[in-house]
Amino acid sequence: MAKAKNNTLKLKFDTTYAPAPESKASAKIDAKYELFVNGKFEKPLSKKYFDTINPATEEKLSEVADANVADVDKAVKAARTAYDKTWSKIPAKERAKYIYRIARMIQERAREFAVIETLDGGKPIRESRDVDIPLVANHFFYYAGWADKLSYAYPNKKIEPLGVAGQIIPWNFPLLMAAWKIAPALATGNTVVLKPAETTSLTALKLAEIIQESDLPPGVVNIITGAGATGAAIVNHPDINKVAFTGSTDVGKIIQRAVAGTNKKVTLELGGKAANIIFDDAPLDQAVEGIINGIFFNQGHVCCAGSRLFVQESVYDSVLRKLKDRLETLIVGDPMDKNTDIGAINSKEQLGNINKYLKIGEKEGLEMYQSSCELPKKGFFMRPTLFTNVAQSSRLAQEEIFGPVLTIQTFRTDDEVIEKANNTPFGLSAGVWTDKGSKIFNLTTKLRAGVIWANTYNKFDPTSPFGGYKESGYGREGGLHGLGAYLK
Amino acid sequence: MVATNTSFAIPDFTLSPRIDQVGVEEKAKRFTARSIKAETKVNGLKLTLNMIDLTTLEGKDSDGKVKQLCYKAQHLHDQYPGLPTVAAVCVYPSMVGIAKKSLGNSGVKVASVSTAFPSGQAPRDVKIRDTKFAVSEGADEIDMVISRGKFLEGDYNFVFDEIAAIKEACGTARLKVILETGELVTYDKVRRASDIAMYAGADFIKTSTGKISPAATMPVTLVMLEAIRDFYYKTGKKIAMKPAGGISKSKLALHYLVMLQETLGTEWMNNEWFRFGASSLANDVLMQLEKERTGVYQSANYFSID
Numbered sequence: 001m002a003k004a005k006n007n008t009l010k011l012k013f014d015t016t017y018a019p020a021p022e023s024k025a026s027a028k029i030d031a032k033y034e035l036f037v038n039g040k041f042e043k044p045l046s047k048k049y050f051d052t053i054n055p056a057t058e059e060k061l062s063e064v065a066d067a068n069v070a071d072v073d074k075a076v077k078a079a080r081t082a083y084d085k086t087w088s089k090i091p092a093k094e095r096a097k098y099i100y101r102i103a104r105m106i107q108e109r110a111r112e113f114a115v116i117e118t119l120d121g122g123k124p125i126r127e128s129r130d131v132d133i134p135l136v137a138n139h140f141f142y143y144a145g146w147a148d149k150l151s152y153a154y155p156n157k158k159i160e161p162l163g164v165a166g167q168i169i170p171w172n173f174p175l176l177m178a179a180w181k182i183a184p185a186l187a188t189g190n191t192v193v194l195k196p197a198e199t200t201s202l203t204a205l206k207l208a209e210i211i212q213e214s215d216l217p218p219g220v221v222n223i224i225t226g227a228g229a230t231g232a233a234i235v236n237h238p239d240i241n242k243v244a245f246t247g248s249t250d251v252g253k254i255i256q257r258a259v260a261g262t263n264k265k266v267t268l269e270l271g272g273k274a275a276n277i278i279f280d281d282a283p284l285d286q287a288v289e290g291i292i293n294g295i296f297f298n299q300g301h302v303c304c305a306g307s308r309l310f311v312q313e314s315v316y317d318s319v320l321r322k323l324k325d326r327l328e329t330l331i332v333g334d335p336m337d338k339n340t341d342i343g344a345i346n347s348k349e350q351l352g353n354i355n356k357y358l359k360i361g362e363k364e365g366l367e368m369y370q371s372s373c374e375l376p377k378k379g380f381f382m383r384p385t386l387f388t389n390v391a392q393s394s395r396l397a398q399e400e401i402f403g404p405v406l407t408i409q410t411f412r413t414d415d416e417v418i419e420k421a422n423n424t425p426f427g428l429s430a431g432v433w434t435d436k437g438s439k440i441f442n443l444t445t446k447l448r449a450g451v452i453w454a455n456t457y458n459k460f461d462p463t464s465p466f467g468g469y470k471e472s473g474y475g476r477e478g479g480l481h482g483l484g485a486y487l488k
Numbered sequence: 489m490v491a492t493n494t495s496f497a498i499p500d501f502t503l504s505p506r507i508d509q510v511g512v513e514e515k516a517k518r519f520t521a522r523s524i525k526a527e528t529k530v531n532g533l534k535l536t537l538n539m540i541d542l543t544t545l546e547g548k549d550s551d552g553k554v555k556q557l558c559y560k561a562q563h564l565h566d567q568y569p570g571l572p573t574v575a576a577v578c579v580y581p582s583m584v585g586i587a588k589k590s591l592g593n594s595g596v597k598v599a600s601v602s603t604a605f606p607s608g609q610a611p612r613d614v615k616i617r618d619t620k621f622a623v624s625e626g627a628d629e630i631d632m633v634i635s636r637g638k639f640l641e642g643d644y645n646f647v648f649d650e651i652a653a654i655k656e657a658c659g660t661a662r663l664k665v666i667l668e669t670g671e672l673v674t675y676d677k678v679r680r681a682s683d684i685a686m687y688a689g690a691d692f693i694k695t696s697t698g699k700i701s702p703a704a705t706m707p708v709t710l711v712m713l714e715a716i717r718d719f720y721y722k723t724g725k726k727i728a729m730k731p732a733g734g735i736s737k738s739k740l741a742l743h744y745l746v747m748l749q750e751t752l753g754t755e756w757m758n759n760e761w762f763r764f765g766a767s768s769l770a771n772d773v774l775m776q777l778e779k780e781r782t783g784v785y786q787s788a789n790y791f792s793i794d
Contacts (some may be wrong), residue, residue: 007596011534011757012528014754015749017525018528031524283505310522
């Protein structure tokens with residue numbers, strides 16, 4: 001009998017999948033954007049504009065107005081007038097209707113928002129489409145529901161809004177942070193002057209278009225663009241009643257100094273250096289996925305990123321091997337490709353910051369491991385990076401890097417890891433991985449962090465409060481707690 | 489003294505890794521977010537065809553039916569030049585002889601279910617005879633079922649010994665061990681059964697008989713792929729995987745390939761190491777391939793239904 005034929009086919013099917021780019025057709029980006037003040041788009045008194053670029057291609061997307069002190073004053077005045085004349089006067093259920101309307105309009109234009117968020121900020125379209133924009137809509141829906149039920153949230157208390165809120169948001173989740181700030185402020189009857197980060201202004205300005213179309217009374221939400229000086233002008237404006245800031249700890253400290261001695265209320269959501277703790281009885285494969293989601297979600301530009309990994313010594317080798325194998329399957333590249341897992345670093349400046357830390361790590365004698373993926377020639381990209389052999393005293397384990405860089409340490413006992421996890425000036429978030437319920441509760445009561453995830457990581461929901469301990473800031477956003485920050 | 493840490497030591501199966509249900513289902517879902525296009529899609533579809541175990545497992549199976557199936561296995565759609573054959577034809581032991589004869593030297597393997605498939609409720613000597621008969625008729629592969637009752641009772645030694653005994657009866661035929669995950673219910677148990685099967689000598693681990701619902705799902709298959717990976721890390725020995733039942737659409741098959749690629753890597757991306765147990769999947773794949781080739785969908789009437 002003749003030898004049987006070999007019928008085993010071998011064809012290329014690996015993670016260099018054929019390109020699957022999202023269409024840009026839905027995204028209408030104007031050549032120039034003005035300031036959104038008193039319900040209208042107005043030219044800045046400063047007469048100045050700055051460029052906003054696509055960090056994945058370094059190409060210019062648009063020009064955005066640069067608001068100066070006079071522009072800020074105009075916006076605050078508009079917000080004050082709107083507060084006095086309309087927003088504090090209309091019934092709460094009317095406020096709710098406007099917020100619901102904004103939420104629905106965001107859902108209708110979700111695709112456009114996702115595409116612009118990715119073009120302007122560099123995050124993968126998979127994330128802006130599946131995470132950012134749905135959460136944005138949910139946040140507005142959630143707080144719309146609260147607007148006429150505040151007396152149930154605070155029984156036997158007189159519900160009084162604060163007045164005009166000055167809100168300054170970061171570049172890592174541009175539209176989501178705008179939603180976190182605007183939705184609870186409107187629900188509680190405040191008016192708003194919001195400034196997005198200078199590298200990622202576009203989705204906030206698109207939101208301004210929606211707000212205009214929604215017929216929200218003019219001046220209730222004002223969106224003005226600019227860099228640090230614009231933010232400082234908002235914080236220092238005498239007619240602001242409340243400052244809400246999300247961003248770096250350094251700027252948070254400046255704001256705290258600036259408002260000292262005034263009666264402005266403040267909430268700060270600042271940096272973090274979260275411990276992600278893997279016990280030997282954890283479901284390891286899912287834990288590895290949690291490590292990946294913890295540090296490489298949004299290129300690691302996440303204040304609650306699980307940037308310090310603690311692995312129990314008995315499973316260290318196994319976890320490290322799995323982690324390295326998983327790293328190889330992460331697709332780094334064009335954020336507009338639907339298969340991309342890690343997109344572009346938000347700016348040249350931030351890429352420089354992260355690279356500075358890689359050099360420090362090298363100098364400190366840490367062992368660095370990076371995936372072998374190819375990086376695009378243009379744009380700001382970085383390979384996912386692990387550091388092993390890290391001591392608690394290493395600067396990489398102490399300072400917030402805000403990039404796709406993970407430090408890995410080992411531990412032996414529960415007490416040891418609790419002590420190490422808390423040994424940081426930050427206290428925003430933490431993760432615990434174990435199959436044992438009692439261990440979860442023991443850890444969650446002892447870790448000094450505002451948000452602790454058990455057997456998962458980086459999960460967000462409008463109903464859940466978010467905020468930090470220590471130098472990660474104070475005040476809570478989201479959930480019932482988020483209302484309190486905007487009430488007297 | 490025996491070293492306790494040699495890589496082939498048989499582990500305590502009660503200590504098999506635990507699986508987090510939420511985590512594994514979320515991860516499985518993430519594979520479905522991959523967008524497979526153009527050349528990658530065509531390659532994936534062809535690989536899928538080549539990985540199919542074309543199956544007929546019915547009481548009414550006849551020589552004529554099996555012959556027709558065997559012809560289809562070698563001539564999936566002759567209008568499309570250069571298509572691969574399927575991996576194997578999967579039948580009951582009584583049909584192995586006719587399948588073997590029909591397939592000749594085509595390279596398409598004959599797989600036979602055995603061990604009192606699908607329930608496995610028979611004494612061990614009957615299961616061994618069932619297996620030996622299939623092998624003597626020319627089966628290249630044996631698809632056995634585990635004793636789920638014994639497994640759920642916690643009698644892991646019984647299950648282990650039975651698999652080992654069937655493996656011995658297989659001789660050179662490759663052994664697929666069907667866990668029937670729909671009856672094990674939890675991911676923890678799927679993982680534990682996978683570990684038992686691999687340490688007892690399985691060449692393949694397979695999800696389901698196709699007679700119980702749910703059959704193969706992506707999370708269950710992922711748990712088994714991860715068990716294979718851990719076994720490979722520990723022993724250096726590769727084990728093959730076969731999800732069976734419930735995979736009838738090309739899109740789902742491509743999701744499985746993405747999951748396979750990103751869990752076990754390129755070495756597993758062929759029919760030596762991965763199979764789809766399916767009967768109606770082939771035609772949907774053919775329809776998609778024709779769509780990629782010609783740009784239009786053709787009517788189902790253009791694809792033979794053997």
